Amino acid sequence: EIVLTQSPGTLSLSPGERATLSCRASESLSSSYLVWYQQKPGQAPRLLIYGASTRAAGIPNRFSGSGSGTDFTLTISRLEPEDLAVYYCQQYTSSPLFGGGTKVEIK
């Protein structure tokens, strides 16, 4: 199975700064099946990005996804306080599998 490794484990930034979150796959995978979620404390995950780069409905344009092959990135262009959350990437090959998550803290 393709394993996803997310880095860093924790990212601490100030409002207005740019956040860059990495998701690395153990083997090349189709961009069509790379997804990003946001999980705020005490809430269910929320779909942010599908197909590696397409924002889901209602997602602000400060969130963007990119990448291909084994390296994928979620970028938050200007952090806002409400972006405090854990962000997960997910792949689908034979069975959906999630990365371990990156926690974004706001200074």
Add this chain to the structure above:
Amino acid sequence: QLQLQESGPGLVKPSETLSLTCTVSGGSISSDSYYWAWLRQPPGKGLEYIGSIYYTGTAYYNPSLKSRVTIYVDTSRDQFSLTLRSVTAADTSVYYCARRDLRDSSFDYWGQGTLVTVSS
């Protein structure tokens, strides 16, 4: 607006069977374009996919849980259900139901989640 709601016991004894139901409202479970899925998240940990079912009853399971899991669907009630047999403390988690898009395998709608604790 589509909504999903999990229901079921919050406490299960070790070696017994965990049973949860997800009720879908604001849309039909009998859609060609979606699977209906269960996922879980141990306290303080990451997300794990359990399995999915199509409205026809065809189910797919995470290989690591397949021997203990059954998912079934009741289209007349717009519900789908999870049974997990022979539970241990390691099965203590928040259990989520979700809709899974056939096209890209994203989970686009989620229930609020329900905590199930395995303890005697």
